[in-house]
Amino acid sequence: MSGPAGARERLVVVGNGMAATRLVEGLVAGGYAGEVTVLGDEPVPAYNRILLSAVLEGTHAADALTLRSPQWYAEHGITLRTGSRVLAVDRDHGDVMLVDGTLVPFDRLVLATGAIPTLPPIRGLVRADGSLHPRVHAFRSLADCDGLLEAVPAARRAVVVGGGLLGLQVARALSVRAGLDVEVVEGGEHLLHRQVPAAAGAVLRRSLAALGTSVYTGARAVRLHHHGPAVGVRLDTGPVLDTDLVVLTAGGRPSTALARAAGLEVRRGVVVDDLLTSPTDPRVHAIGDCAEHRGVTTGFVPPAWEQAQLLAARLCGADVAHEGSRSVARLRATDLDVAVLGDPVHEPGEVVEVANPLAGRHARLVVRDGVVVAASLVGDLSRVGLITQHYDRGTVLGPTEPGDLLLPDPVAAPPVLPDDAEVCACAGVTAGAVRACASLAEARETTRATTGCGGCASVCASLVGRAGERQRAVVP
Numbered sequence: 001m002s003g004p005a006g007a008r009e010r011l012v013v014v015g016n017g018m019a020a021t022r023l024v025e026g027l028v029a030g031g032y033a034g035e036v037t038v039l040g041d042e043p044v045p046a047y048n049r050i051l052l053s054a055v056l057e058g059t060h061a062a063d064a065l066t067l068r069s070p071q072w073y074a075e076h077g078i079t080l081r082t083g084s085r086v087l088a089v090d091r092d093h094g095d096v097m098l099v100d101g102t103l104v105p106f107d108r109l110v111l112a113t114g115a116i117p118t119l120p121p122i123r124g125l126v127r128a129d130g131s132l133h134p135r136v137h138a139f140r141s142l143a144d145c146d147g148l149l150e151a152v153p154a155a156r157r158a159v160v161v162g163g164g165l166l167g168l169q170v171a172r173a174l175s176v177r178a179g180l181d182v183e184v185v186e187g188g189e190h191l192l193h194r195q196v197p198a199a200a201g202a203v204l205r206r207s208l209a210a211l212g213t214s215v216y217t218g219a220r221a222v223r224l225h226h227h228g229p230a231v232g233v234r235l236d237t238g239p240v241l242d243t244d245l246v247v248l249t250a251g252g253r254p255s256t257a258l259a260r261a262a263g264l265e266v267r268r269g270v271v272v273d274d275l276l277t278s279p280t281d282p283r284v285h286a287i288g289d290c291a292e293h294r295g296v297t298t299g300f301v302p303p304a305w306e307q308a309q310l311l312a313a314r315l316c317g318a319d320v321a322h323e324g325s326r327s328v329a330r331l332r333a334t335d336l337d338v339a340v341l342g343d344p345v346h347e348p349g350e351v352v353e354v355a356n357p358l359a360g361r362h363a364r365l366v367v368r369d370g371v372v373v374a375a376s377l378v379g380d381l382s383r384v385g386l387i388t389q390h391y392d393r394g395t396v397l398g399p400t401e402p403g404d405l406l407l408p409d410p411v412a413a414p415p416v417l418p419d420d421a422e423v424c425a426c427a428g429v430t431a432g433a434v435r436a437c438a439s440l441a442e443a444r445e446t447t448r449a450t451t452g453c454g455g456c457a458s459v460c461a462s463l464v465g466r467a468g469e470r471q472r473a474v475v476p
Contacts, residue, residue: 009034011315012096012104014086014258015112016040018049018452019288019304021067023110025448026312028076034315036078037104039096043083044142045070050301050426050452052145053169058177062142067451089262091281108283110311111259111270115289115299116140118251120161122233124224133224135231136246139170148247152178155244159233160184161221162250163191165331165338168204170249172336175211182213183241185233187220187250195329195340196376199355200362203378207336207360216241254290254297269297274321276311287311294324301426301452302328328388330426330452339384341391342366342374349373354406363406370396385431385459389421423459426452434463 011027011034013020020038027036040046047065054060073080085099095105117140119125125136132138137148152174160171163186174180188194190201191208205215216235225232225240232240254269264280265271269292271279276291278284288304291297298304303325313320331338349368355361361379365372365387372391377384383405390397390405417423419432429449437443440461444450450457 010105010107011036011110012106012108013038013110013112014089014096015110015114015288015290016042016046016080016082017112017114017288018046018067018301019114019308020110020112021046022305022308022448023112023287023312024073024078025068026309027315028078030312030316030318032312032316034108037106038073038078038080039084039086039098039104040080040082041085042141042143045080045082047142048451049140052139052142053166053173055142055145056148056170056177057173062145065142086258089258091262091264091284094283106283108315109285111284111286111290112288112308113255113258113290115252116255117248118253120221120248120250122161122221122224124226133231133246135244136224136248138248139166140252148245151245152180155180157181157230157243158183158245158247159221159241159243160247160249161233162186162248163188163215163217164194164250165192165329167249168192168208168331168336168338170247171208171213172211174247175208175213180245182208182211183243184208184213184215185219185221185235185241186215186217189218191215191217192331192338192340193345195345196338196362196378197345197353197364199353200364200376200378203355203357203360203362204336204338206357207379252289252299254292256290259284259286259290266292267295268292274323275314276307276322285311293322296324298325298327300327300329302326305426305452326392337377337379337381339377339381339388340375341372341388344374344376347374352402352406354403365402365406367397367402370398372397372402385417385421385423389418392422417463423463424449424452424456426456429456431463434460435465437464440464 016038046067051065055062087097087099089096095103117138138144158174158180160167163184171182171184175182190198191204219235219237221233222236223234230244232242234240256266259270260266264278270286270290271292272286276285287307289299306325310322327342329340344364344366347366349366352365354363364376366374371394375387417431421431423431429447433447434443449460
């Protein structure tokens with residue numbers, strides 16, 4: 001498709017998050033011939049949202065989260081407009097309107113609007129003017145992180161609503177960096193109840209307890225009480241948790257308002273086909289958290305980046321299609337490591353489990369017909385690379401091999417990852433690609449390894465500059 005009178009195609013990307021950035025990188029790498037404009041709500045360049053908790057924890061500076069600088073966009077001829085909120089999409093006229101009335105014309109449109117947090121039904125959470133109570137903080141954006149950091153010095157106690165991946169990261173950060181007394185409220189029967197079994201949730205609970213963090217599971221916050229300068233969070237099980245801060249980390253939904261108002265097909269997310277194209281309009285695509293493909297919305301970085309890379313390849317002329325994304329999730333926090341492949345809670349199959357609660361470790365493989373179809377690892381991710389490779393390849397394992405994966409020989413040399421073993425699940429980067437880089441900085445720049453959840457940083461650091469070494473293949 002070209003623009004008016006044979007002009008270059010005008011591609012407008014609505015959204016400036018991690019999926020949009022990966023899309024633009026793919027367009028640059030593929031030599032896309034059109035004109036690209038990126039419209040972002042926030043006033044800052046795109047950054048890594050997954051590492052916001054690391055900023056809260058103090059292990060990363062905020063400016064280290066930037067994915068691509070404005071100069072990078074300018075150098076590649078891409079128009080980047082930050083602080084530009086889109087008010088409406090007009091498909092009839094082929095333009096988008098910003099809140100300031102500016103019209104941006106398009107020949108092709110990509111919606112990468114991400115997800116928006118949903119507020120839990122807690123009475124007193126929102127004031128009469130629609131704003132959050134000053135003691136209450138959402139945790140989704142860099143601005144949210146800055147606001148929470150400003151509030152922390154005056155606080156002694158914090159309640160984190162939500163015991164999912166983000167909630168555990170925030171609770172850990174508030175405990176480690178600020179020394180706050182933290183309480184976590186989770187409606188499920190155990191922590192990470194959607195991702196890991198109850199025994200693994202118990203290991204996580206024990207790890208938090210070692211920091212002095214209390215956990216209330218099977219409980220929901222229902223009301224915010226006012227106690228002078230402090231507040232109290234009432235649970236549906238009866239207790240009132242007095243606190244100085246309330247941090248909301250539970251719940252989110254695809255951002256679909258623009259697509260719905262434009263008349264595009266929307267269910268839970270913006271519906272797309274195997275070409276990541278709206279069935280309503282072939283000029284419109286959606287990727288990342290806002291997209292719904294084959295009835296599935298994701299919410300994790302790896303599938304968003306996979307969709308972005310595939311769409312970039314298509315727009316550059318490649319004949320590729322999206323067949324669905326694998327589910328790989330990582331939790332990144334100091335001394336709190338979790339990896340989840342597939343759905344180890346509900347996937348049918350034979351279960352192989354190893355637990356050591358005293359050491360803070362739990363591992364589960366779900367095996368069907370000799371193939372690992374799901375896995376969860378808590379506390380020890382030393383074997384995650386090999387397990388992920390088996391999971392991706394559908395390797396048929398022998399009767400003892402699943403147990404051997406979870407109980408490595410303590411006297412054996414550490415396994416050497418073969419070149420085709422994936423070490424960065426977020427960016428889909430192999431050990432061989434990292435070994436070919438001379439430094440960790442080069443690996444970040446050329447492969448984007450470590451720029452997602454950051455959980456692979458130590459492995460990548462051990463691999464860089466070792467391409468010439470003879471490697472012992474572990475997986476046939």
